[in-house]
Amino acid sequence: MSVLIYIENTDGVLKKSAFEAASYGKEIADSLQCDTVAVSIGNVTTHELEKLGNYGVKKVINITNDDLKTFVNQAYAAVITDVATKENAQVIIFTNSFTAKGLAPRVASKLKAGFVSGAISIPVITENSFQVKRTAFSNKAIATVSIQSDIKVITINPNAFAAKEVEGHAEIVNFEPSLESKDFGTMVKEIIRNTDKISLPDAEIVISAGRGLKGPENWGMIEELAQLLEAATACSKPVSDAGWRPHSEHVGQTGIVISPNLYIAIGISGAIQHLAGVSSSKTIVVINKDPEAPFFKVADYGIVGDAFVIVPKLIAAIKAHQGN
Amino acid sequence: MKILVCISNVPDTTSKITFTDNNTAFNNQGVQYIINPYDELALSKAIDLTNSGANGSITVITVGDSSTEATLRKALAIGADNAVRIDSRPLDAWYVANQIVEYAKDKNFDLILTGRESIDYNGGQLAGLLGDLLQIPSVSIVKGLNVINNEATIEREIEGGKEIIVTQLPVVIGAAEGIAEPKIANMRGIMGARTKPLDIIASTMVDPLTTIVTYEAPPVRGTVTLIEEDNIDELVSLLHHRAKVI
Known part of the structure; x- marks a missing residue:
């Protein structure tokens, strides 16, 4: 029996969320009294994979097959299912990334496993029940879900669990999967990355702005603040609808739901749909000229005033802080 | 092109979310229901792809009781040709996916569209489950889709960018923002929707794999600490020393 963790990498470097998933899996493995096994697909060095040993992973199944260099949903799902069966996995953990959103349900389907996406707690496991909490109604509620199937699939949100270092060593086992041509129905033609930007779903700090900025030409100070804090930029729905910013930056109920350590909202009033997407951020700072803006009700820190005055002051203050 | 669009009947985005029956069920008292916004984008894309039905047909399907029919009629008013309601409560994603597969498996749809x-x-499971059960490709979180002859070119969202994927039809797509502009029903559409077919189909026996045991409200956040705009150094200091986030 084991807990299996699917480990994601970007160009051969393990994502921070991979270590979070490892620690999450380790906690489940401890309560089930079994080992944590990881599976990695792609060109990741042994040295990089060995880092997982410090997060409780006992064994890493390493798949470097050339046909799996780019993401092929069906083939990846078949390979992970194969590994899960060989390792007798009871629980399979993914990070709730864009890739896993496509992959995890296919793996769950193959194994007839109950699947909980976006878990926010460690499961409570007793002899006859397995329950885990997740957000529902777009962050406006928390649901406790019971999984009845023997095998369980869970995705966890990036940043929701802290990775915990432990003493340990991971054995790296190379694995040559058997692939079938029917699983190569899709082909990646091109990958386009905004290399100068921090990825929004993974970001620890997010600087977000709304209609209060008056126009796309005023985003320079938002970008500058983001760069200073190594933060991702985001926006409200009216801003992306108006085409001031791309849809990929829209956070909220119908956009991306995020939970960074720090969310700074500038010129966003805080409509219920927007709050749904950001209310699980650890610290929220709101800058708005309207003292009645609903966003202040969920903020930790607030400044009432004009963004065009405050943001440059904030940039100067952070520069001074970083200079010390 | 023959397209199936999966529709979910959901509370309006401004709804107050409360629960009944000892916090085991959503309280739908006074709640307005709408087409799930992502499903509406999927339907809008289907209308674009069929050139408003001139080059194909659009079927919308939902798993739900009779209260979901208003939402299906709205989908017909926006531009779907016919609607199917599988007469059952949607017990979980696995249950819903299997019901839709039972309907779709012998109908040769070229494209199955769902919302992300x-x-x-917020499960986001349906596209992947349908793809696996029907043994065809599926792409979740799709912000662009083009179909020429039998080949689909798909723009998939990835962290910090996008991926361009090509595949032969049939394929299941999980529609996200950017895939299409939402369409609004006009008067002619609303009148026409009344006479378009809406079939009710009995459900098949499938055991759900998950159950929601209970709901709770999210934790209440503390009260805001207001800082004067002339005192921004204090904010930076609080974020550094107290919140420890910078």
């Missing part, structure tokens, strides 16, 4: 997730349960 519903805004009530």
Whole structure:
């Protein structure tokens, strides 16, 4: 029996969320009294994979097959299912990334496993029940879900669990999967990355702005603040609808739901749909000229005033802080 | 092109979310229901792809009781040709996927469109489950889709960018923002929707794999600490020393 963790990498470097998933899996493995096994697909060095040993992973199944260099949903799902069966996995953990959103349900389907996406707690496991909490109604509620199937699939949100270092060593086992041509129905033609930007779903700090900025030409100070804090930029729905910013930056109920350590909202009033997407951020700072803006009700820190005055002051203050 | 669009009937985005029956069920008292916004984008894309039905047909399907029919009629008013309601409560994503597969498996749809997730349960499972059960490709979180002859070119969202994927039809797509502009029903559409077919189909026996045991409200956040705009150094200091986030 084991807990299996699917480990994601970007160009051969393990994502921070991979270590979070490892620690999450380790906690489940401890309560089930079994080992944590990881599976990695792609060109990741042994040295990089060995880092997982410090997060409780006992064994890493390493798949470097050339046909799996780019993401092929069906083939990846078949390979992970194969590994899960060989390792007798009871629980399979993914990070709730864009890739896993496509992959995890296919793996769950193959194994007839109950699947909980976006878990926010460690499961409570007793002899006859397995329950885990997740957000529902777009962050406006928390649901406790019971999984009845023997095998369980869970995705966890990036940043929701802290990775915990432990003493340990991971054995790296190379694995040559058997692939079938029917699983190569899709082909990646091109990958386009905004290399100068921090990825929004993974970001620890997010600087977000709304209609209060008056126009796309005023985003320079938002970008500058983001760069200073190594933060991702985001926006409200009216801003992306108006085409001031791309849809990929829209956070909220119908956009991306995020939970960074720090969310700074500038010129966003805080409509219920927007709050749904950001209310699980650890610290929220709101800058708005309207003292009645609903966003202040969920903020930790607030400044009432004009963004065009405050943001440059904030940039100067952070520069001074970083200079010390 | 023959397209199936999966529709979820969800509370309006401004709804107050409360629960009944000892916090085991959503309280739908006074709640307005709408087409799930992502499903609406999927339907809008289907209308674009069929050139408003001139080059194909659009079937919308939902798993739900009779209260979901208003939402299906709205989908017909926006531009679907016919609607199917599988007469059952949607017990979980696995249950819903199997019901839709039972209907779709012998109908040769070229394209199955779903929203990336519903805004009530937010599972985001359907596209992947349908793809696996029907043994065809599926792509979740799709912000662009083009179909020429039998080949689909798909823009998939990835962290910090996008991926361009090509595949032969049939394929299942989880529609996200950017895939299409939402369409609005006009008067002619609303009148026409009344006479378009809406079939009710009995459900098949499938055991759900998950159950929601209980709901709770999210934790209440503390009260805001207001800082004067002339005192921004204090904010930076609080973020550094107290919140420890910078």
